[in-house]
Amino acid sequence: MNAADPLLTVRGLSVFFRAGLDVVQATSGVSFAIQPGERLGIVGESGCGKTVTGLALLGLLPRASSRVTGSAMFEGQDLISLSPGQLRRVRGRKISMIFQEPMSALDPVFTIGSQIGETIRTHFGVDRGAARRRAIDALASVGIPSPERVHDSYPHQLSGGMRQRAMIAIALVCEPRLLIADEPTTALDVTIQAQIIDLLMDLSARTGTALLFISHDLGVIAETCTRMITMYAGEVVEDAPVDAALVRPRHPYTSGLLRSLPRLSPRGAALPSIAGRVPSLRDMPAGCRFAARCHHALPDCDKAQTLSEVEAGHFVRCWRHDVLELPGALTDLERVA
Amino acid sequence: MNNKGQMIGRRLLQIAPVIVLATFVVFGLLQLVPGDIAVTLAGENATDARIVQIRQTYGLDQPFLVQYGHWLWNAAHLDLSRSYLSNEPVLDQILHRFPTTLLIVAVALLISLIIGVPLGIVAATRPGSRLDTVVTSFASLGVALPNFWLAMILVATFALTWNIFPATGAVAFGKDPAKALLHAALPAFALAAGGIAEVARQLRSALIEILSSQYVRTLHAKGLSPTAILWKHGLKNVSVTLLTVVGLLINRLLGATVVVEAVFAIPGMGSLIVHAAIHKDFPVVQGVVLAMVVVVICMNLLIDMLYAILDPRVGRT
Numbered sequence: 001m002n003a004a005d006p007l008l009t010v011r012g013l014s015v016f017f018r019a020g021l022d023v024v025q026a027t028s029g030v031s032f033a034i035q036p037g038e039r040l041g042i043v044g045e046s047g048c049g050k051t052v053t054g055l056a057l058l059g060l061l062p063r064a065s066s067r068v069t070g071s072a073m074f075e076g077q078d079l080i081s082l083s084p085g086q087l088r089r090v091r092g093r094k095i096s097m098i099f100q101e102p103m104s105a106l107d108p109v110f111t112i113g114s115q116i117g118e119t120i121r122t123h124f125g126v127d128r129g130a131a132r133r134r135a136i137d138a139l140a141s142v143g144i145p146s147p148e149r150v151h152d153s154y155p156h157q158l159s160g161g162m163r164q165r166a167m168i169a170i171a172l173v174c175e176p177r178l179l180i181a182d183e184p185t186t187a188l189d190v191t192i193q194a195q196i197i198d199l200l201m202d203l204s205a206r207t208g209t210a211l212l213f214i215s216h217d218l219g220v221i222a223e224t225c226t227r228m229i230t231m232y233a234g235e236v237v238e239d240a241p242v243d244a245a246l247v248r249p250r251h252p253y254t255s256g257l258l259r260s261l262p263r264l265s266p267r268g269a270a271l272p273s274i275a276g277r278v279p280s281l282r283d284m285p286a287g288c289r290f291a292a293r294c295h296h297a298l299p300d301c302d303k304a305q306t307l308s309e310v311e312a313g314h315f316v317r318c319w320r321h322d323v324l325e326l327p328g329a330l331t332d333l334e335r336v337a
Numbered sequence: 338m339n340n341k342g343q344m345i346g347r348r349l350l351q352i353a354p355v356i357v358l359a360t361f362v363v364f365g366l367l368q369l370v371p372g373d374i375a376v377t378l379a380g381e382n383a384t385d386a387r388i389v390q391i392r393q394t395y396g397l398d399q400p401f402l403v404q405y406g407h408w409l410w411n412a413a414h415l416d417l418s419r420s421y422l423s424n425e426p427v428l429d430q431i432l433h434r435f436p437t438t439l440l441i442v443a444v445a446l447l448i449s450l451i452i453g454v455p456l457g458i459v460a461a462t463r464p465g466s467r468l469d470t471v472v473t474s475f476a477s478l479g480v481a482l483p484n485f486w487l488a489m490i491l492v493a494t495f496a497l498t499w500n501i502f503p504a505t506g507a508v509a510f511g512k513d514p515a516k517a518l519l520h521a522a523l524p525a526f527a528l529a530a531g532g533i534a535e536v537a538r539q540l541r542s543a544l545i546e547i548l549s550s551q552y553v554r555t556l557h558a559k560g561l562s563p564t565a566i567l568w569k570h571g572l573k574n575v576s577v578t579l580l581t582v583v584g585l586l587i588n589r590l591l592g593a594t595v596v597v598e599a600v601f602a603i604p605g606m607g608s609l610i611v612h613a614a615i616h617k618d619f620p621v622v623q624g625v626v627l628a629m630v631v632v633v634i635c636m637n638l639l640i641d642m643l644y645a646i647l648d649p650r651v652g653r654t
Contacts, residue, residue, distance in 0.1 A: 060557055062549075064465070092560035104551040109573050109648055118569075119559045154649040170559065 006033035007177055007210050008057075013070035013080070015052050015061065024281040026052045027234040029070070031307070034178065039204055039211040041221030041242070043257065044231035047278055050214045053231075054180045056080075058097055059087045075177070093123040096171035100183040102163035106155040112139070112166045113151035116173050123174050138173040139166065143199055161192035165199065172203060179204070180212045185220060197224055218257050222246060222329075227313075230254045233278050233289040236307060239315040247328045250316035252294045255326035288318065296324055344651070348641055352634050357409070359630045360623065364405045367619050374617045378421055395421070408623060417624040422616055427624035430609060435628065437507045438598070438605035440517060442590045444525035449532025449586060454579070456533070457540025462567060464545050472537055479534025484593055488527035488600040495523060505602040524601045528593055532586050536579070543578035547571055577648050584640040588633050 013030040016023050027049035034040050042050045055061050056068045057079055072079040079090065091097075099105040107115060116135035120126060126134070132151070139147035142165040155163055164184060171179055181200060185193040201224060204211045213224050221228050221242070228245055230238040230253060238251040249255040256274040276293035279285060285292070287302035294301070300319070307317045318324075375391045376383070392398040396407060411418060417427035460472040496504035502523045510517040547553060548571060556566045595607035602608075606625055613621035645651045 058558060060554055088560045088562060090560070091558055097555075097558040099551060099555065101551065105555045107552045107556070107570050107574070108650060109577075110570070118561065118565075122560050122562075122565070156650050167555075170555075 007036045007038070007074065008034045008212075009071075009073045010053075010057070011071045011073075013053060013056060013068065013072060015049070015056050016067040016069075018065045018067075022282065023067075025234065025284075026281060027056075027231075030231070030234075030236055031070075032229050032236065032239055034210050034212060036177065037204070037208045037210050038227065039201070039213060039225045041213045041215065041225035041228040042231055043215060043218050043221045043228055045216055045278065048231045049234040050216075050231055051182050054097065054182050054212065054214050057180065058091055058095060059084070060097070089123075092119050092171075092176070093174045094176050095178045095180065096174070096176040097180040097182065098164070098167045098171045098184050101187045102160065102167045103155060105167060106163060108155055111152050111154055112158070116151075116166075116170050119170055119173055134173060135169075138169040142166070142169045142172070142203070143195075144169070160188050161195060164188060164192075164196055168196075168199065168203070172207070172209065175207060176209060178210045178212060180214070182214045183216070184213075186215070186217070193220070200224065218261055230257065233284065234281070235289060235317065236315075237290065237317045239307070241313060244311070244314055245328070249326050249328050250310055250314065250321040250324075251290075251318050252296050252324065252326060253290045255328065256293075258329040259327060261329060296320060344645060345638075345642060348638055352638070355634060356627070356630055360409065360412075360627055361405060363623060363626045364408065365401070367622060368401055370617060372617065374421065374619065377617060408620075412627060417627070418620045420613070420621050421618045422613075422621075427620050430621065431606070431624055431628050434605050434609050436510060437603060438591070438594050438607060440507075440510050441521045441524050441528065441594060441597070441603070441605065442587065444518065444521045445528035445532060445590050446583070446586060448525055448529035449536050450583070452529075453533040453536025454540060456537040458544065458567070460537065460541040461544035461548065469541075472541065476534040476538040476541075479530045480538070482530050484527050484531060485596045485600055487530050488524065488597050491523045491527055492600065507603045507605065520603075524594075524597045524603060527597050527600070528590050531593075532590065535586060536582055539578055539582045540575060544571055544575050547574045573647070577644065580640055580643055580647065584637060587636050591629060591633065 010033065011031050014028050015026040017026055030049070030053055032040070042053065044050050052061070057072050059068075059079070059082070061068065068080055070080060074090070075094065077086070077090075079087070079095075082090070106112070113132065113135050116138055117128065117131040120131045120134050121128075136147045136151050139150050144150050144162065144165050150158065150162065150166065155166075158166065168184075179200075184200070185196050188196060197220060200211060200213075203209065211225070213221060215221050225242055228238075228240065228242050229236055230245075230251060232253050238245065238249065238254045240250070245254060246258065249258055253274070256272070259272040260274060262271060274293055279289060279292065285302065286304065288294070288297070288305045291297040291301040298320070303319070305317045305319060307315050308321075309315050310321055373388075375388050375395070375397055378391050378395075379388045389398075396404055399407070408418070415428065417431070419426055420430065423430075456472045456476075460469040463469050492504050495501045503520050504523075507520045508516040548567070553566060553570065556570055557563075591606075594605060595611060597603075598605045598607035599611060606629070610622055610625040612618075613625065
C-alpha cells in the first residue's frame with residue numbers, strides 16, 4: 001500500500017435510528033480520512049454524533065433499530081457493507097475500540113487475563129499458554145507494574161486507571177492498524193487522564209497504530225492529535241490540522257469551543273460560553289445547523305452549507321469563512337513563545 | 338478468598354436466630370387455635386380430673402414460654418417429642434415422609450430449569466420476535482395458573498382419561514426409582530408450571546439486560562462471535578440471577594406441596610402438616626415447621642456459597 005493512501009476513508013456516513021414509528025437521523029454525510037499512524041480527533045458536544053460515528057465504523061450499532069449509509073473504505077474493504085462474519089475478523093484485529101467507562105466495559109465475572117486471552121485466541125489459533133504469555137506482555141506494554149497479578153485479577157479489584165490500561169491492552173494485543181478511542185479519559189481523574197493520554201500517544205508512535213480520538217474535551221484533542229474534526233448536530237463543520245484550528249478556526253462553532261476552554265482562553269476574563277442548545281434531531285434546520293447560536297449569522301445562513309477546502313487540508317462548512325476573523329485559542333505570538 | 342470464608346461464617350451465625358424466631362412464631366400461633374387439646378385427647382365423657390391429668394402429662398398447664406423453652410431444648414437434642422394422635426415420635430414421621438416431598442420438589446425444580454432456561458435464552462436472544470411474544474405470554478399464564486387447578490386437570494387428563502400416570506399415592510425412591518418417578522411426575526408438573534414461567538421470565542429479562550450492556554459491546558468490538566458471547570459471557574453473568582430464582586423457587590415449591598399433595602393424596606410433608614393442624618397435633622406441626630425452616634435455611638446457605646463461587650465480587654465490599 002502506498003504511504004500516501006489513507007488507512008480509512010469515510011464518505012457520506014449517515015446513521016439513522018428508528019424511534020418508535022419515526023426515523024431520526026443522528027449523523028448526516030460524515031466524511032473524513034485517516035492516514036496510517038495518524039492521530040485524528042473528533043470533537044463536539046454531547047449528542048453531536050461522535051460516538052455514533054465510531055460505533056458505526058465497527059458495525060456496533062444495534063442492527064434492529066439502526067441503519068447506516070455511506071462508505072468506509074479500510075484496506076480495500078467497505079466496512080459498512082461487510083457481512084457480520086467479515087466484520088468480526090476486522091474488529092479487535094485490524095480496528096479496535098476502547099470506551100469511556102472501563103468498569104462497565106469489562107466483563108465483571110472474568111479475569112482481565114481471560115478477557116485479553118480470548119481476544120488473542122479469537123483472532124489467532126494459539127493455545128492457552130501462548131495466549132497467557134502474550135496477555136502478560138500486553139499488560140506490561142501498557143505500563144502495568146505487576147502484569148502477572150493483574151492478569152489473574154477481576155476488573156473490580158483494579159483502580160479506574162488500571163482498568164483503562166487493561167482495556168487498552170485488550171484493544172492493542174492483536175496490533176490493530178487503527179484504535180478508536182471513545183472518550184477514553186472522561187471517566188478518570190485528571191492525573192490519571194494525563195497518564196492515559198501519554199500512554200496512547202506513546203503506543204501510537206511505537207506501533208504505528210492510527211488513533212481516532214473521540215472527545216468532547218478540546219484540550220485533550222489539542223494535546224493528543226495532529227488533526228481534528230469538529231462535529232455539530234451530526235455534521236462535520238470543520239476538518240483541519242490541530243495547529244491551524246487552534247490559531248485560526250474557520251467555523252464559528254470551533255471558535256466558540258476554543259474560547260470556552262478554561263486552559264486556552266485569555267486569563268482574567270470571564271469564561272466565554274456558547275449560548276443556546278443543539279437543535280433536536282427531529283427538527284433540523286435546512287441550512288447551517290449552528291445558525292441559531294451563531295453571533296455571525298445572516299439571513300442567507302438558512303441555505304444549505306457545503307464542506308469546502310479553504311486552505312490545503314483545512315475544510316469548513318460555513319459560507320462566510322473568508323469574511324469572518326474568528327478568534328482561536330492562541331495567537332501566533334503565543335505559539336512561538 | 339478469606340472474605341468469602343467470613344461471609345459464609347456470618348451466614349452460619351444467622352441460622353440460629355432465624356430458627357428460634359420461626360418456631361417461636363408458629364408455637365405462638367398454635368396457642369391461639371380455639372379449643373382445648375386436652376379435652377380432645379381425653380376422649381368423650383372424660384372426667385375433669387382426667388382432663389387435668391392429661392394437661393399435666395403433656396405439660397399443657399405450664400406457661401407458654403416454659404412450654405416453648407422445653408420444646409426448644411428437646412428439639413436441640415433431636416427430640417421432637419411424640420404425636421398426640423399416634424404417639425409416634427415426630428422425628429420418625431418426618432424422616433419417613435420428607436423423601437417423598439423432596440422428590441416431588443426436586444423433579445419440579447428440574448422440569449422448571451430444563452424447560453424454563455432454554456425458553457428464557459431463546460426469548461432473550463430474539464427480543465420482540467414472535468417467539469419472544471409466545472414465551473412471554475406463556476410465562477404470564479404459567480405464573481397466573483393456580484397449581485391445585487392444574488393438578489386436578491392433570492389428574493383428570495393423564496391419570497383418569499389416558500391412564501399414563503397413577504392418580505394418587507407415592508412410592509419410595511429407594512424401593513423402586515422408576516415407579517417413584519412415575520408417581521412424582523404429575524404433582525411435579527403441576528408445581529413446575531409456575532417454576533418454568535418464573536425461570537423463563539427472569540432469565541429473559543436478565544439476559545436481555547446483559548446482552549445490551551457495555552461489556553457485551555466491548556466483546557463485540559473484540560471480534561467475538563455472538564455465539565461465544567452468549568454461551569460464555571452471557572451465561573456466566575446470568576447464572577447469578579438464575580441462582581437467585583432457583584433459591585426462591587425451592588422455597589416456594591416446598592410451600593406449594595401442601596396443596597398439591599392434598600390433590601394427589603400423597604403422604605408427604607404437606608399432607609402431614611395439614612392433617613396435624615386440623616387435629617391440633619401440635620408437636621407434629623411444630624416439627625414439620627422446624628424441618629421446613631432448616632431445609633430452607635440450608636438451601637439458602639448453599640445458594641450463598643454458590644454465589645461466592647460464581648461471582649468474584651461477592652464477599653468484597
